[in-house]
Amino acid sequence: MAEATAQPISFGGKTSVPSKAWQLLAPALITLFFLLVIPMLIIFVYSFYLFVDVGVDKPAFQFGNWIEFFTDGYYHGAIWTTFRIAITATVVCAVVGYIPAYFIATTTFRHKWLLMLLLILPFWVSFIIRTFSWIHVLGNQGFINATLLSIGIIDEPIKMLYTEGAVIMGMIHFLLPYMVLNIYVSLEGIDRNLVSAARTLGATSWQAFREVTLPLSLPGLAAGSLLCFVLSAGTFVTPQILGGPRDFMFGNLIFDSLMDELNWPMGATLSCVMLIMLGSIVLIYNRIMGLSQVYKSFR
């Protein structure tokens, strides 16, 4: 991209003015200004408002909501749950996702496009369908219990649905394609000659993998992990469908205070907290790795 962006436009020898670029950007920028920038500011402003009654609040500048967040252990517990679930899902995705990514990148299989297509296909199946499909697998009348019951291995269904495990399972199912795709993109970019060179110099295939391939694929692994972490830590739908009442993640708290309790100032405060927490992770990542790798997999 760098070389394409560097050249100035020249229609008939004239170098064009940047104002043309701003005209082209205007619709997108106006959209983002009103739907992203202003709303984020509003969230911040709202977090200082005073909650009066259900659905009623008063413009104010007070720290009540923030003090409540910092002092109430209920919120801290949800943060802990959120991190535990998101980190577990991300780590499992990284370990489980690496192998198929490696297989697709190195296979000499003639119909590699089919493997790629099958990898992208889950992205097109609606998130909510992929999530609720796990009810059919893990539920009391689900596939696993129905099978085990009919063979006679168990007499009573095992409780798997509406647990933290089910939430993590649903998340892994949703996130795995992102991870595989990211690792694949970075494995594809590795010069094959490097591995051959390592082998010629006497490395075993495992050594060549550990010393050459794995380190060179770290950017993809890191990008996939960031994406998986942010997506899983930010959701509330998966725990709502697959989790029990105790599997409350931070997103559920936000949803509840806004949509059930109609406590908008508190909802705004919690949204701020989520944005700051996940935003700082993204910023730290950007400092170390740069974000361009993350966007590569969408192309």
Place this chain on the structure above:
Amino acid sequence: MGNAGIRAFTTLVYLFMFAPIAVVVLLSFNSAQFGSFPIEGFSLKWFEELFNNAAIVRAFQTSLWLAIVTAIVSTTFGILASIALVRYDFPGKSWINTLLVAPVLIPETVLGVGLLLFMLWLSQPRSLPVLMLGHILISLPYVVLVVQARLVGIRRVYEEAALSLGANRIQTFFAITFPLLMPAIFAGLLFAFTISFDNITATIFWRPPGTETVPTQIYGMLRNSISPEINALGTVMIVITVGIPLLAGALARYFARAKP
């Protein structure tokens, strides 16, 4: 792990990805009264029930309209912005680029809350246009990413050749640039359509009272119990969201081959 092991594990991962989805499709043809195992017999009655359910049909229409309008608007905005980013140099460009793709890494829950509170702050009721604007916000960064990647591949020399051979700017655009842009436009439309049609997290915050899209309808139905209708609805959704891109891809491939 040997090569056979890697292959076997890869097969298992693919199985893991598709088995639960296959179960939904399988159960949608189950004649049993409950939407779960055991399977009693083959039946299409749940699909019939689906088409007779006014709420679901309405949700489908809403989702479809929403996705089509979102696709057109965000692809238009996204292509214009991408042209600016790929073809022009101007101060602040890297900041603009970051801003344009930022929503990808902002949790959707926060995006949802933001627009919702903005509407509350303006004392505006939630409405269909607001929901549509929200969907444009969510799909725009993906369109920009996809379209930019395609645009970089289009060489300027073709346009310059047309211009030097005497075509004017408008002729050049429609004869050269637009056909070359087609794959990018297509990819953008498809991407935005799928994102809008699928969206649940932010839509729950933005939808006007009483309005349902297909995902929120499924979400609402899940709160009661798993009815067989949900499985049938899931199957129809899968056929649409997987079938359309596959068909489009196959057609694109066919036409690419048919060219002399």
